[in-house]
Amino acid sequence: xxxxxxxxxxxxxxxxxxxxxxxxxxxxxxxxxxxxxxxxxxxxxxxxxxxxxxxxxxxxxxxxxxxxxxxxxxxxxxxxxxxxxxxxxxxxxxxxxxxxxxxxxxxxxxxxxxxxxxxxxxxxxxxxxxxxxxxxxxxxxxxxxxxxxxxxxxxxxxxxxxxxxxxxxxxxxxxxxxxxxxxxxxxxxxxxxxxxxxxxxxxxxxxxxxxxxxxxxxxxxxxxxxxxxxxxxxxxxxxxxxxxxxxxxxxxxxxxxxxxxxxxxxxxxxxxxxxxxxxxxxxxxxxx
Numbered sequence: 001x002x003x004x005x006x007x008x009x010x011x012x013x014x015x016x017x018x019x020x021x022x023x024x025x026x027x028x029x030x031x032x033x034x035x036x037x038x039x040x041x042x043x044x045x046x047x048x049x050x051x052x053x054x055x056x057x058x059x060x061x062x063x064x065x066x067x068x069x070x071x072x073x074x075x076x077x078x079x080x081x082x083x084x085x086x087x088x089x090x091x092x093x094x095x096x097x098x099x100x101x102x103x104x105x106x107x108x109x110x111x112x113x114x115x116x117x118x119x120x121x122x123x124x125x126x127x128x129x130x131x132x133x134x135x136x137x138x139x140x141x142x143x144x145x146x147x148x149x150x151x152x153x154x155x156x157x158x159x160x161x162x163x164x165x166x167x168x169x170x171x172x173x174x175x176x177x178x179x180x181x182x183x184x185x186x187x188x189x190x191x192x193x194x195x196x197x198x199x200x201x202x203x204x205x206x207x208x209x210x211x212x213x214x215x216x217x218x219x220x221x222x223x224x225x226x227x228x229x230x231x232x233x234x235x236x237x238x239x240x241x242x243x244x245x246x247x248x249x250x251x252x253x254x255x256x257x258x259x260x261x262x263x264x265x266x267x268x269x270x271x272x273x274x275x276x277x278x279x280x281x282x283x284x285x286x287x288x
Contacts, residue, residue, distance in 0.1 A: 040116040047152035063174040156183035168194035200237035219265040238269040
């Protein structure tokens with residue numbers, strides 16, 4: 001697949017550079033980008049994917065090709081016949097077909113899945129929600145109402161992204177690690193996962209939890225502080241994280257009894273946790 005990406009990149013760049021003297025150059029560039037979108041949507045290429053050791057690695061060629069789409073696209077309006085008005089680059093309009101074969105459900109009510117997003121078999125998206133280009137959502141994952149899955153975010157299988165949760169996206173800089181939520185994780189309502197955060201498999205984020213790479217996580221179980229390493233904050237597998245606070249120990253903060261936000265790991269998943277988060281298979285007709 002590496003050779004395919006390289007070929008598409010070279011074809012697109014050359015065709016676009018020659019478009020003024022070659023009338024077909026622009027069309028060839030668009031065709032190459034369309035082929036790239038198809039690869040993204042099938043999951044054949046990803047903005048970031050695990051290597052043989054399970055560590056996620058960014059593919060800068062994918063991000064660069066996504067940025068090319070914005071460069072060569074034309075700004076157009078959706079027109080009066082569409083159920084919802086929008087104005088966007090013509091080559092990045094919402095997906096309109098090809099999902100029923102994978103038993104993907106997009107429930108009516110304002111959801112938009114942009115071209116170049118991969119929804120695997122059995123994914124359910126409740127309204128209204130938004131899934132941006134380059135995002136990857138694994139099999140049988142639920143994206144609930146008012147949730148956002150940002151550009152290039154990587155979400156595993158069997159996850160639940162609850163109502164109003166925000167999974168941040170990242171296109172720039174191209175080498176930055178997007179948000180990763182691994183298999184079986186649960187992201188509670190009104191939570192936010194941003195800036196290169198990596199949520200381990202089976203982890204649980206309670207409602208209202210905010211995670212960024214600049215926010216340390218306090219593990220009460222192991223009495224350790226988890227900080228970002230190489231720009232990535234890694235939440236351990238099966239950790240149960242809740243919003244918390246820590247006192248400011250000096251100066252003005254101490255004088256006024258102020259505290260700073262601090263996400264806390266209060267436990268690791270057990271049978272009781274698993275039972276409370278059990279997925280309802282009836283809601284996932286494509287379950288495999």
